[in-house]
Amino acid sequence: MVVREKFEHDLRDVQEQFLALSKLAISTLNNSIDALLSHDVDTALSIIENDYHINRREEEINDRVILLLAKQQPVATDLRRLIVMLKAAHDMERVGDYAVNIAKEAIRLGKADFVAPIKNIEEMRTRTINMLTEVMKAFIEEDIVEARKIAELDDHVDQLYGQTIQQLLHVGTENPQMLSQVTQLSFVCRYLERSADHATNIAEQLFYLVKGKHYELNN
Template identity: 45%
Template sequence: MVREQFDYDLKTLQSKVIELGSLAKEALEVAMEGLRSKNVELALQVIDNDNRMDDLEEEINELALMLITKQQPVATDLRRIFVSIKIATDLERIADHAVNIAKSTIRLGEKKISVTLEDLEQMFKQANAMLALSIEAYKEENLASAKQIAEMDDVVDELYGKAVREFMASIPQKPEDINQITQLSFVARYIERVADHITNIAEDVFYLVKGKHYLLNE
């Protein structure tokens, strides 16, 4: 009976992490939609909803602590709890970067964007797909999906380098738009960091399944 309750609580912990992943993904999507449409209301929505994710991360940490202190889990269970905490931390950081993108949208104001956002869009598309894959990899304990994430992160890194080079190269031609270009460079950096956090999640899935650490983003 005690084990049944413990298994139920472990499943609840996993469900909360998956919920946090869905919320972080939604925040990222809304933030990017706000950026591309210059919609301040969407940006504010992302900022306002961030507390919900902070609270959920706290719930995850509290449940994990309760399971460790009250149930005396064996090694395999401890690994599952530990990974849940780590993944929740990365997901909360991803949500924070969505907030950062929203704040950049507000700072950009209503002036027409004078440079192409193609690289940013490609970075976001790749990072968003990585995030969906990471949540699935955690849920299904799927190493093939986790491995794929590391390969996708390399693409994001390449796009980031390309985007920043192009933004910097446009400054001499458009010195009056330096604030805009700076904010967009920040957005590129936020998306690149999102991809790094997702790669951390993939590494955690490897640890969950294999019981040892693998570095995927070197």
């Protein structure tokens, strides 16, 4: 196998690893909200215990990319592709961290009834999971048209976040004894909002890969 063919083969392998990492992180985030909504402490504990799988996948991608940088000394687009892969993998690993944080909040909440409507949290989850899933596809296909659309969706998540925090603050004011749960649900909203931000980060990285310039897509 000639050098170029070997590089392209190794790069495809790294992309497959990134795809696997992304799917696992997105699934874990989705499961963490399921655990929260269904008061499923066992699932929440499992999410926390299995976090090392996501961390290990990111470490493997880092190792592969560093090895390719050292051995192949890629230039131009190939170099950007590898650097962007590192950053995107880190973004997905952070999504996994937020899933763990949500699982911890689910454990703290236990079996207690929710003091506020959780419709907005469910919608934030749906929109965030959609953003992450679509940006993953756009990243693999290097589709900047779709990447721009995904970044625009972040505004909707931000609006939902703001609305939900206002609702929770109102509940906390009216029911001071429920302030602990209000705080925990506020953290959950924040973790979802930050996960959506990481989808936007990946979209911006894709623009850098394709265009060779940094763009801020969510000003």
